[in-house]
Every structure is written in structure tokens, then in C-alpha cells.
Amino acid sequence: MAYVLNKIHLFQHESLAMPATNSGKVRIIGGQWKRTNIPVLNADGLRPTGDRQRETLFNWLSFLLGDFEGRSALDMFGGSGALSFEFLSRGGSRAVLCEMNRRAAQFIKQTAEKLDAEGLTIIVGNSLTDPRVSELSPYDLAFIDPPFAADLQLKALKRCVPMLASDGLIYVESPQEISDEILTSLSLTAARRLKAGASRMLLAQKTENPS
Secondary structure, X not given: OEEEOOOHHHHHHOOOOOOOOEEEEEEXXXXXXXXOEEEEEOOOOOOOOOHHHHHHHHHHHHHHHOOOOOOEEEEOOOOOOHHHHHHXXXXXXXXXXXXXXXXXXXXXXXXXXXXXXXXXXXXXXXXXXXHXXXXXXXXXXXXXXXXXXXXXXXXXXXXXXXXXXXXXXXXEEEOOOOOHHHHHHOOXXXXXXXXXXXXXXXXXXXXXXXX
């Protein structure tokens, strides 16, 4: 279990007027940690992927990949850590999780320690600019689920595609559908799409650039 927790030691010195509080929980759906609850920090913009959506996503991934053994994943906006923990629970070998909110990162760290999640690396930083994200590439799979109000999906896609292995997969959750034209311009093709409430779920696959 590796933690790249930039200045995380400052967490305990921050103002006690804004404590890290648990606003709820999500549940790991499958694998070795099945039915384990993950606490969710009460923080603006933190919107963990729901249980049903995660189950749908990992059904897609299982169909396309078969299994997760030996595979690596990048979680660009960690939030609760649910996507990374689900991936590792189902046999994924390595997950790199980025989270800018130090309190949220501390929640994720506590869950990782409870589960003894040896394959998890936590980076406290901006996944769009932090060089450590690319230094740990390539990745077989990437998760992009930023706060919807931040409108970071396209920036994250552009950042992520060069770090993907050949035929790698990217999951994106967004309030609006991402067009096939945009995907093609990024050397991606849609493998699965679904509208789930206010969210649009997209699983895209990296394609080879035409010669």
C-alpha cells in the first residue's frame, strides 16, 4: 500500500471549525470486499458513483476485459475512493487515485488501511497537472468522475488518453452526453453508453491512430 500524500500531515493542523464529517456511505458491490461500506466525506462537489451505477459499470468491464488480474487503473477524481476500491476488490493489481481535498484523501487512506489495500497509491494533488500521475502510467483503465459543476470531463479525457495502454478503457460520468465526434478526435470510440438519472455513463476504448 503506497501513499503519496503531499502535505497530508497538515490535515491535523487545519481549523477544527470545519471538521471532516461522514455524510453517508457507499457499498462495495463485488469481490473480496463485497458488502463493505465506505464512508463518504461531507464536502461540496463530492458525489460518489452510486451502487447501481457502479454495478452496471463493472458488469460492462467484466464483459469486455474478462477479469481484472494484472491490470492497472487511474482514478482521476477519487472522491470516496469507491471506484478504486471496487476495482481492487475484484482483482485489479494496481490503482492510482488522485484527490485534491486533503480531508477526502484522509478518509480514503483510513478505508485503505482498514481493507489492507496493498495495490492503492493515493496522490493528493490535481490529476490534470500533477506529474506523478503520468510517471506512474501506463494504465489499462481510467475513471473520470469529477464534480459536475467543475465541467472537467473533456480536460480530463485529453490528459488521460496518452497515459492509457493500447486498447485501454476510460469511464466518464457527466451531466451531458459526450459526442462521438469528440471521442474520435481523441482516438476513442464509445463501447457502452447509458443515461442514469441526471448522469450520462460512458465507457470508451482507445483506438489506434490511422496510419
